[in-house]
Amino acid sequence: MGRGVKVAVIGGVFAVMVGGAGYGTYNVVSALNGDGGSGPAGASVKSGPPSGDEVEETAEKFFTAWEKGDAATAASHTNNAAVAGTLLTAYGDEAHITGVRITPGEATGTAVPFTVKAKVSYEGATKPLTYKSELTVVRGQTTGRALVDWRPSVVHPDLKDGDTLVTEESATPQIQAVGRDGAVLTKEKYPSLGPVLATLREKYGDKAGGTPGVELVIRHGSDGGPDTPLLTLAQGEPGRLETTLSAGVQAAAERAVKRYGESSVVAVEPSTGEVLAVANNRADGFNAAFQGRVAPGSTMKIITAAMLIDNGVTTMNGPAPCPDTATWQSQTFKNLTGMAPDEGATLANTFMRSCNTGFIKLIDEEPLTDASLTAEAEERFGLGRDDWQTGIVSFDGKVPAVSGPDRAAGAIGQGQVQMNPLNMASVTATAITGEFRQPYLVSPDLDGRRLATAKGVPQSTAAQLKQMMRLTATQGTGAAAMSGLGGDIGAKTGSAEVDGQTTSNSWFTGFRGDVAAAAMTEAGGHGGDAAGPIVADVLRAGG
Structure with missing residues (x-):
């Protein structure tokens, strides 16, 4: 950042202090939309798609802040800072994900694929976490800044609006669903059964005789259905649940x-x-x-x-x-x-x-x-x-x-x-x-x-x-x-x-x-x- 410009956080809202020794003029960056404020007086607002350099620079700033666990700064590089900040904060605080290292791939236009490698730690249990995602850089509508186009899937590809990440002891024990012939039914072997098995676990997990473990899950909104497990840190004892399904x-x-x-x-x-x-x-x-x-x-x-x-x-x-x-x-x-x-x-x-x-x-x-x-x-x-x-x-x-x-x-x-x-x-x-x-x-x-x-x-x-x-x-x-x-x-x-x-x-x-x-x-x-x-x-x- 250029000399004579400092950043402060005021009540959760970024304020850019512009000027000489007096730092007398404030430019407030909206925490509601992340669109950056109006810029210096007389400055022209850029338009059109972000350039390749802007895409690279914006992604780099976002990734660097994310890796440091600085949710507020990372969110300020998006076009929806309030919502992005909430999810990015939960990423560290509720999901207990640390040691984040992000490797960007080659950009295609304004889209940047990347790989996340991190670890999840909770009450003495630690497991590595690796996944791929993608972000897109857009032009801010009012400021002309290059910004990450905010989507929950930026943080994890399975996240949708209203979702968050949580690591804790399972609300219900895992189940081992079995078919009428005794075959174990898993979402890995039968992918489209995933939502069905999650619902069966939510409803019958406490009736099937298992004990809870510790998991990283996607917690959906009030009407989004049962948690979606992403990573098991500590195995509980799954309860056996008999179903009518034929393998x-x-x-x-x-x-x-x-x-x-x-x-x-x-x-x-x-x-x-x-x-x-x-x-x-x-x-x-x-x-x-x-x-x-x-x-x-x-x-x-x-x-x-x-x-x-x-x-x-x-x-x-x-x-x-x-x-x-x-x-x-x-x-x-x-x-x-x-x-x-x-x-x-x-x-x-x-x-x-x-x-x-x-x-x-x-x-x-x-x-x-x-x-x-x-x-x-x-x-x-x-x-x-x-x-x-x-x-x-x-x-x-x-x-x-x-x-x-x-x-x-x-x-x-x-x-x-x-x-x-x-x-x-x-x-x-x-x-x-x-x-x-x-x-x-x-x-x-x-x-x-x-x-x-x-x-x-x-x-x-x-x-x-x-x-x-x-x-x-x-x-x-x-x-x-x-x-x-x-x-x-x-x-x-x-x-x-x-x-x-x-x-x-x-x-x-x-x-x-x-x-x-x-x-x-x-x-x-x-x-x-x-x-x-x-x-x-x-x-x-x-x-």
């Missing part, structure tokens, strides 16, 4: 969702309701397989078909004409492009071809009302009552009673209907057995949970639904995806249009033997295009 089916599900981005899949055992696999391949890490709330498209026609049969409107071999269009209360619905109309179609034919108009033409038949689809979903399939107790957080579907165009849209899985793969795997399980068995991941015997109940569908209805799904898997829209699968198989495809997306979400649900599975791929197109192959892979492993 073989889970492995297949993990591989299957990797085929398509933003995909989720669930497999259940229809005879018991036990969850065999849950896998997600999503950039946001969200467990959409259990917690998603999106339109299920034509997979919903399983429930709609059950409603038509149970209310005596038609049967599998009864009439369900499939015209080019169907109008319901001023809204016109169409079929997929290229689908030939069939005025003499049966419900089985309309189902296996996934004809939208055939279902919509029947929903105003006596004795159906605005509430009929809701009643079918809630009373027979156990959906939409907010009472599932799976062992982790889950959403059990939504099929509201509505009038107007949304009543017709709901019959084909659009409008206000919301589902996720867990719900649709359960729907298939109920459809083919006639019994609703609430899916669960951990036995209710462990914590006394009461599983949800519903009366299921009559066996005559189940037999018709199962046969229509068999036809769909062998002769209809699901045949290509299910090709090559032996045994007793069935399927239903779906594509759900979503506002703002040019390509529909791909849905598929199916069964093989005593395994039912459902998948969804965002913007995956037709049901058989993306979700279909995922389900087929899972059924191949578990059927």
